[in-house]
Amino acid sequence: DIITNIKRQGGTLGNIGRKDMEKTYTRFEHYSGDRTYQNEQLVEQALANSDFDQAATQGKGFCRLLDKAYIFQDEKLSEYSIVIYTLDEPGLLDSAAKREYVLSEHDEMIIHRMAVVRNGQYLDKADDVQIRILDHEEQGGRGFLTNRKKLSLIIKDLHLQDILIFENTLVSHAPQAGLKRDFKHVYQEFPDPFWFYDRYVLRTVNQTSQVMTYKSCFFRDAQHQVIDPIAIDLPIGESYVFEADNFTTDYDPKLEVRPFIDFATKASYSKVSDAAYQIYEKVISQNSTWLETSAPDLLVELAQHETLDEKIRFVIEFVQNSIYYVYDAEIMDGHEPQEPQITYESKQGDCKAKTVLLKSLLDYLDIASTCVLVNYEADYFIPFYCPSPSNFNQKKKKIAYQGRHYFVDATSRNQFGFLQYRSVPEFMYYLPIEPQADLQFREPFWHQNYLVEETVTCMVTEGVGQIDHTLLLRGQNADAIRQMFKNESETYLFNCYTTSLYYNMCLTDNFSEKELSEYFTDSKIAIVSDNQDLNELQIQHDVTLLKPYTVRIGKKEYLNYWDRTYLDDKARDFNSRDLPFWLSHAREKLTFELRTDRKINDKEKVTLQECKIDSDFLCYQTTKAVDKHGARMTIDYSVKTNAAIKGEELANYLSSDKKIRDNNFGMTIDLFEQGFFDKLKKSFVKK
Numbered sequence: 001d002i003i004t005n006i007k008r009q010g011g012t013l014g015n016i017g018r019k020d021m022e023k024t025y026t027r028f029e030h031y032s033g034d035r036t037y038q039n040e041q042l043v044e045q046a047l048a049n050s051d052f053d054q055a056a057t058q059g060k061g062f063c064r065l066l067d068k069a070y071i072f073q074d075e076k077l078s079e080y081s082i083v084i085y086t087l088d089e090p091g092l093l094d095s096a097a098k099r100e101y102v103l104s105e106h107d108e109m110i111i112h113r114m115a116v117v118r119n120g121q122y123l124d125k126a127d128d129v130q131i132r133i134l135d136h137e138e139q140g141g142r143g144f145l146t147n148r149k150k151l152s153l154i155i156k157d158l159h160l161q162d163i164l165i166f167e168n169t170l171v172s173h174a175p176q177a178g179l180k181r182d183f184k185h186v187y188q189e190f191p192d193p194f195w196f197y198d199r200y201v202l203r204t205v206n207q208t209s210q211v212m213t214y215k216s217c218f219f220r221d222a223q224h225q226v227i228d229p230i231a232i233d234l235p236i237g238e239s240y241v242f243e244a245d246n247f248t249t250d251y252d253p254k255l256e257v258r259p260f261i262d263f264a265t266k267a268s269y270s271k272v273s274d275a276a277y278q279i280y281e282k283v284i285s286q287n288s289t290w291l292e293t294s295a296p297d298l299l300v301e302l303a304q305h306e307t308l309d310e311k312i313r314f315v316i317e318f319v320q321n322s323i324y325y326v327y328d329a330e331i332m333d334g335h336e337p338q339e340p341q342i343t344y345e346s347k348q349g350d351c352k353a354k355t356v357l358l359k360s361l362l363d364y365l366d367i368a369s370t371c372v373l374v375n376y377e378a379d380y381f382i383p384f385y386c387p388s389p390s391n392f393n394q395k396k397k398k399i400a401y402q403g404r405h406y407f408v409d410a411t412s413r414n415q416f417g418f419l420q421y422r423s424v425p426e427f428m429y430y431l432p433i434e435p436q437a438d439l440q441f442r443e444p445f446w447h448q449n450y451l452v453e454e455t456v457t458c459m460v461t462e463g464v465g466q467i468d469h470t471l472l473l474r475g476q477n478a479d480a481i482r483q484m485f486k487n488e489s490e491t492y493l494f495n496c497y498t499t500s501l502y503y504n505m506c507l508t509d510n511f512s513e514k515e516l517s518e519y520f521t522d523s524k525i526a527i528v529s530d531n532q533d534l535n536e537l538q539i540q541h542d543v544t545l546l547k548p549y550t551v552r553i554g555k556k557e558y559l560n561y562w563d564r565t566y567l568d569d570k571a572r573d574f575n576s577r578d579l580p581f582w583l584s585h586a587r588e589k590l591t592f593e594l595r596t597d598r599k600i601n602d603k604e605k606v607t608l609q610e611c612k613i614d615s616d617f618l619c620y621q622t623t624k625a626v627d628k629h630g631a632r633m634t635i636d637y638s639v640k641t642n643a644a645i646k647g648e649e650l651a652n653y654l655s656s657d658k659k660i661r662d663n664n665f666g667m668t669i670d671l672f673e674q675g676f677f678d679k680l681k682k683s684f685v686k687k
Contacts, residue, residue: 417535
């Protein structure tokens with residue numbers, strides 16, 4: 001059992017000092033810690049018989065030794081590692097021959113040992129190492145600034161079946177002051193099941209002046225059930241040690257979360273929030289009157305808006321669209337915002353700077369607001385982590401207005417509307433930057449307004465369909481489609497909307513998707529209204545369809561409309577045992593009408609069938625009106641949003657989804673076969 005091998009022991013590792021040096025980012029130096037390995041000892045480890053020797057023939061990775069240690073000190077974090085493994089396949093040889101690291105200006109790579117065991121002999125490869133340091137450009141996109149470097153270690157003359165020995169320490173020096181220095185944090189995942197280890201060691205040493213804590217997450221018991229994580233203190237001067245022989249992890253990477261241990265300075269979220277608040281409040285309070293002296297033109301423009309709704313919209317969109325987003329990778333983790341006056345004058349800033357500027361403008365309007373910390377990428381895992389500022393990577397603005405709270409992302413662009421009609425960011429957990437504030441859980445919610453109201457009418461006369469398609473969009477849907485019409489070509493828009501009709505009307509047997517322009521003719525698509533205060537956008541699409549009927553066995557003809565957007569395929573196919581499924585859907589209303597100059601079977605079950613679902617996470621209702629020449633169907637669809645569901649909740653949601661799949665997401669009307677006189681009448685009309 002993995003857990004029984006975890007223990008704490010006293011003692012320290014030797015300090016790794018930083019020599020006076022130019023900014024080379026790397027150097028060679030023998031390791032002088034408490035666990036020093038001699039060459040003979042490493043050769044013996046590399047050549048020893050192992051219970052896992054057969055693993056390599058099964059396509060698995062085989063590692064003789066991995067000893068990894070995190071040494072926490074007030075002024076730095078040292079990440080020590082020594083690894084021994086066999087280069088028994090080309091992929092491992094390639095990755096060993098070129099090792100890459102991304103270093104900040106505060107980081108330093110110390111290489112203690114680079115060697116191989118070949119034909120039973122220890123060969124030092126230090127002289128065969130080429131070091132290249134280049135600017136790190138991987139994330140150099142719009143608004144992303146970094147002075148990080150990419151360190152490449154290129155090792156010459158490695159052979160297949162060499163046993164590689166690599167020992168190094170990555171030293172990260174802490175800033176002189178700030179949250180990153182006060183709150184240490186390391187997240188360590190356990191290995192992938194691909195690897196087998198003769199010996200595996202993970203150590204963490206607390207040489208700081210504060211107690212640390214750690215949590216072991218997603219480890220499993222003998223019945224393979226996840227063990228609830230418990231925070232355990234790591235006192236000053238003590239070590240956490242996990243060590244095991246003949247070790248491999250036992251989890252399914254496709255279905256389960258990889259086990260990890262989170263180490264951090266012992267703290268509560270209220271302590272983290274209080275520390276962040278002192279930094280933010282200092283910046284905000286010292287700049288409370290800058291608007292009158294530094295931004296008179298902005299205040300004149302603000303005064304031109306009469307209502308408070310208009311003023312709030314103006315300041316939000318000014319910060320979002322007029323202040324260029326610049327992400328400075330070197331200072332982002334410090335949570336120290338730029339002064340709002342500097343952000344305004346330079347017209348640029350990261351999420352902290354933009355959020356603080358927005359708060360200054362809202363304060364001027366006497367609108368209560370709070371800066372909050374969130375993490376979109378790891379939102380679900382925040383309760384598993386030890387409390388730390390490092391758990392968050394984004395700042396948002398929480399605004400209190402007319403008895404409700406709204407969240408605004410100051411880094412977004414091209415979003416419109418009064419506060420209550422704007423796009424709504426989604427996340428579960430956030431930490432307010434207020435004195436003694438605790439981690440907050442954001443409750444799931446139902447959208448109050450329809451974000452999509454769609455009507456489709458298809459009138460078929462003499463075998464040709466005239467389609468009238470109207471879309472009324474709100475919120476984030478209006479924002480997205482507004483930008484699509486702005487940026488995309490007419491051809492793209494035609495393909496987008498006709499493709500949707502093509503599949504909804506089940507026309508795949510009539511003609512191929514490549515022939516859309518041949519069968520959908522006289523297409524006209526345009527924005528007919530755009531109310532940016534209410535964030536409402538109306539699209540009108542008119543098109544002629546030359547072959548609307550589908551024909552099945554017996555030459556029977558049908559007219560169809562089945563909208564699969566109401567089927568949650570992602571939820572149906574979701575199979576994680578550990579993670580919840582995230583619900584994020586717009587509230588929608590669809591009305592479509594299929595009419596024809598021929599008689600239809602108005603008694604057909606699928607044509608008449610209606611549905612009503614009222615569950616905890618999904619409300620869905622269909623209504624129909626059927627006559628001799630057509631039918632109309634209305635779908636009212638609403639899903640509880642910003643919700644993470646698993647277990648019984650997910651099972652109930654899938655049960656509701658299954659009911660929709662049972663012929664309740666559209667309609668087919670059956671056309672009676674034309675008699676002799678109907679065909680004769682048509683022939684005279686054509687003549």
